[in-house]
Amino acid sequence: MTNSSNPGQSIMRRRPFSVKTQTGFTTMAIICFFLLYAPLLPLVFYSFNAGSSLAFWEGFSFRWYVAAWENEMVMDATIRSLYLAISAALISTFLATLAALGTTRTRPYRGLTAIYAMINQPLMVPEIVTAVALLILFAGIKQATDYHGMAYLIIAHSAFCIPFAYLPIRARLEGMDKTLEVAAADLYATRWMTFRRITLPLIWPGILAGLMLAFVISLDDVVITQLVKSSGQNTLPTYMLGQLRRVITPEVNAISSVLLAVSVAIVTVLFFLNKKNNNNKKTQ
């Protein structure tokens, strides 16, 4: 940052290009953060409105939080959403970890690129296409088995969460120093011990990041959920969407604010966990 306005030719040549040193970087960053987060402020603000309007302030109150808390539909949908997101995040992260090991800890083999493409398919194929395909497939199974439970949603969510969990884990595996694993093998560690004692602890932050991403992606999915859900399976996002088409009250703001607070809390906790881990490593 310091010298960018007074460029000595030789200094410039030696210093690698960095986006952070470009003029206007700070301004651009501030504008971007503002555009990203400013819309959230009125949302949270009006969740405390005493009136039923989203635009006129009528005094401070927790009325809408109480209303949401006492609204059985909201509670029911929230519990279902959390159950679904946790299940899908755990399943997809587990599968993604296996996939990441299988695509980085082997010699390159024929079809590896095809496997990458398959794992990342949910990122490429438009969501509505996947949703319609799942709708048709599951409708057939529902008719044949007469089972209408949550399994369909869990399978569907796990499937589209896999790439989100996979990418950070693979990045971590690729960035890891492979000689550590080789050293462990030299010291007669079995493959399982190597994985358990060396690889897993080192990629753990990647796995946590993947888990978190998968959780958040599952939590706010609408399109696939809407088409796959069976009778009595409203999730929080599909419930909120239904509200928006009718009459909006600050109750929606209250629910959103709570969701926002929960995600901020998750991110903060993970940040401190990570920081603690890094500090431990430095002192060792």
Add this chain to the structure above:
Amino acid sequence: MKWKLTAVAAGLAFALTSGVAGIAKASGELNLFNWGNYTNPELITKFEAETGIKVIITDYDDNDSALAKVKVGGHGFDMVVPSSNYVPIWIKEGLLLEARPDQMSNFKNLEEIWQDVDWDPGRHYTVPWQWGSVGIMLDTAVYSGDINTSSIIFDPPAELVGKINVAPEMADVVGMALRYIGSEPCTLDKAALKKARDLLINAKTKWLSMEYGVIEKIAGGDLAASLYWNGASFRARLQNPNVHFGYPKEGYSLWMDSVAILKDAKNVENAKTFMNFIMVPENAALISAFARYANGVKGSVPFMPEDMATAPEVVIPPEFLKSGHFVPSCEPEAQGYYTAIWTELQK
């Protein structure tokens, strides 16, 4: 943090058991597939208490996705609530059960005009849930002339220019323009269609916006008029007494959502019980009390909340009712012209 964890754990356990059990095929169940935020919980509690039937509600947010889900089968729903212009499609696709509500004991409670409707002749399939209209919302503090005319939108007085909003609903807007120039919705008469297009394109230069969510804006004075739904106008008047609702004499749209039983319903008898139940005036009033539109059942008005029972937006004055028309589902060719006009208008 601890209570949160406990809550989540309890939730997991609860959801797990209910999820694994799936929908048990108990005889006392009814799966209602309805628009989100449209079913009064009090109505359901009352129904459950009177009949012992447990009601499970699932939301949808548009006619097409509801239709698609039911069409592929395996959905597990018993009842659905399509809009009037979609009912013929549901019937034609063979998705609805001919439940003959017209032979049910409470059918006589329906207002005569709703006992026989174009989209369900003789009411062999459906029972009214709620109905309303698309008319003129006007801030009478800005303009005090005649409110019951669509010229407020299509040929606005000077006071209103630049302060008008129009709901982005193709069928309602183009249909109303066609009626304004003396034609009919779904017409194939090219001269009339051109005239309607020119009318709309000219009028648009005097509008401010084409969007939803106008209650706050008109109550707060950002807008002076809008083509919009009666229920929203009613809500706006509760915030600002100057907002009134007009029923254009040149013609305006009516809509109705109706309850129907699906052909592959598992709990047909329970569904029929529900149909008959909502035609009782005090039960119908509960539907209206929640989503705040009229319900079509005679004698339900006295059971509605005081502010609704006296609202001219909810209970249409009889002299204006005759110029209201249900939006028909146009043939594909007419639909094509509508889309062309709409695309040009959106530019």
